[in-house]
Amino acid sequence: MAGARFRNLTGLANASVVLFLVIGVLGLAMLGVGLLLIIELAGGDRSAALPQDFTALEVVDVLLSLGAFVVQVVCTIVFLIWLHHASVNARALGTNGLRISPGWAVGWWFVPFANLVKPFQAVNDLWRSADALAYPTADPDAWPSHRTPALLVLWWTCWLAGNSLGTAAARVSFHATTHGEMLVAEWIDAASDLFWIGGAALAATVVMGIQKRQMAALFAMPEGGAESRNRQLVDLPPPPQSL
Secondary structure, X not given: OOXXXXXXXXXXXXXXXXXXXXXXXXXXXXXXXXHHHHHHHXXXXXXXXXXXXXXXXXXXXXXXXXXXXXXXXXXXXXXXXXXXXXXXXXXXXXXXXXXXXXXXXXXXXXXXXXXXXXXXXXXXXXXXXXXXXHOOOOOHHHHHHOOOOHHHHHHHHHHHHXXXXXXXXXXXHHHOOEHHHHHHHHHHHHXXXXXXXXXHHHHHHHHHHHHHHHHHHHHHOOOXXXXXXXXXXXXXXXXXXXX
């Protein structure tokens, strides 16, 4: 990208990490409430019809779900802003061969079916390209041949599994008329919570991993690179000591 300028994204990265961790904590709380609901449902007559009124646990579960939804919306906005700027930063560092533009690094998340693959490609390219620049052991332009880190595969697996199971749990719950059917929905939802918790922690790790590598790559550049490290454009922190 001609004229791309490097920006210090430490604040955005830290905000994304905090929000992902909050999602993980809320996920733990929802998992705990869900397990209590499972115990409650398993102890009763599974063929009995569901009551019309919410129980106290169900009210807590709904409130936690609403809170998690609000945090997820805010987290998504912050994360996508960071992702867009990180994609621009990769180009400011002189990276070649990136498959996804900064605009589509955000846009692909909202395209059905393509959002199962393309966002992962964008993040995967950012990690591997930054890693090659931060640890220049060979030709930096050879990064497309580098292996995809297991961390990224695990993160994306948790993301897809958590979403799929959450959707399935919502559908089963919506059509449930007996305690037994609701029990199935709660088990699926508990599995979804587990993947969400893991995915949130891994997402935070991915963001910090890319951020630290891009900053290390910037400081590893010779003087004059990246527009003299863009010191006139951004307030850079001290060089990172380790990744």
